[in-house]
Amino acid sequence: MAVTRADVARLAGTSPALVSYVLNDGPRRVAPATRARIEAAIAELGYRPNVSARSLRMNRGHALGMVIPDGANPFFAELSAAIEAAAFERGYPLFVGNAAGDEARERAYVQTFIDRRVEGLLAISSSWGAGIAEACEEAEMVLVALDRVIDPARCAHVLCDSVAGARIAVDHLIGHGHRRIGCLSGPHVSTAEDRVRGYREALAAAGIAEGPVVRTDFGGAAGYLALSRLLDDPHPPTAIFVTSDLQAMGMLRAAYDAGLRVPGDLAVVAFDGIEYARYTRPGLSTMTQPTQRMGQAAVELLLAQIDSGTPQPGVIRLAARLTARGSCGCPDEF
The missing domain is CATH 1.10.260.40 (lambda repressor-like DNA-binding domains)
Incomplete structure (x- = not known):
């Protein structure tokens, strides 16, 4: 080697x-x-x-670029901060472009980073997906995808294992005695799809029928509005697995406004583990993603490819852990 x-x-x-x-x-x-x-x-x-790789790098700016889908989402902000810290430790400044959920804006940021010849790119795609990998391949720029699958055949990925994490979350609700469990999903991105898959696998393994599944955006307002849709069922759920903390925080407010007790009338477990989840009342139970480890792994993988001049396609999946608080019925210790 x-x-x-x-x-x-x-x-x-x-x-x-x-x-x-x-x-x-x-x-x-x-x-x-x-x-x-x-x-x-x-x-x-x-x-x-590597002489050829070094020659190419000498024509590039000593910096890394990153594209995120929503700068207002605390999870992406926390992951960006972890990546920035890891890059800074290694002597690289990090430039971040916020796509704000817009494909044209995402394309523009990717092209800007290519034109400015940063040494490597990290990307959480909002909609363009595999197009990022194609653009970087044409520009001979190394790429690491995070959080969402872009193109495992073309570039490296560092992801949280959303399928396994969702299974743990739903198994936890089952352990609290719930048999009617609904799911609030996110938009059509791989992260949301994997979490819904894990939800369904956990129910099937327990021999429990699937509850209502509602798909919305990943924001708090979407979570607030989704609660009435989930409860508008002949057999409304007593527990809900939510695919992002922001959605769940909106849902907790909707439950309060509707006069529902959480977790007495409705138990909730979400996914992401953002800092603000501990400050809801009751505290939000959530699958906490290893953002620090993800940031370190992504930067190390990107710099290894820069150093070798060779892409390393594939997927690294890191495990989430359950942070149990009051929203699911566990002790709510602040």
Whole structure:
């Protein structure tokens, strides 16, 4: 297996960015002692830079780009912050473009980052999907997709295992004795589809009939309006699995306005684990995504591809964990 810049950085006890500064003689100064450690590690490992990849990178700006679907959504803000911190630790500034759910805007940001020749791109697609992978492939720019599937045959992905996480959430509601469980899904993106799939698998495994499934946007207003649709059923659910925390927070307000007790009349478990979920009343039970690990893994994978000059298509899935609070009937300790 070829020695990479990351291998040199580990042996020298420094970052891949500092190794790059030594190899390229800039753009930042490296302390003499650190430079000596890096040069010794290069010699010990026999590291040889990929000449063609290095030549291509020398024509690129020393920065990373990221496209997100909705800058107002706290989950995307938290994930962006984790990625920015991981990139900063490695000496890379991160430029973020907010697509705001608009495909034309998403395309424009991707093209802007390509035109500005950032070293690599991270993307959570709102609608364009595989088009991002095609554009980056044509521009010979490495790409890592997050949260939503873009094109596993063309680019690397770092995702939360939404199917398994949804199963855990629904199993938890079943464990509280619920047999009529509905689902509030998001729009037609892979994340929402996977969570609905996990919901259905958990019910099927328990021999429980599927409850009403309503599809909306991922926002709080959509969650508020969806509650009446979910309860407008001959056998209304006593519990609801919600595919995003923002939707669930809107639903909790709708339940309060309708005079429903949560969890007495209606239990709720959501998905994302955003910071604000702990401040609802009752506290929102949710499947917490490992945003810090996702950010670290995505940046490491992107920089490894930049270093090698070789794409690494495929999917890495990380597990979510249940954060149980009062909305499902667990102790509501703040």
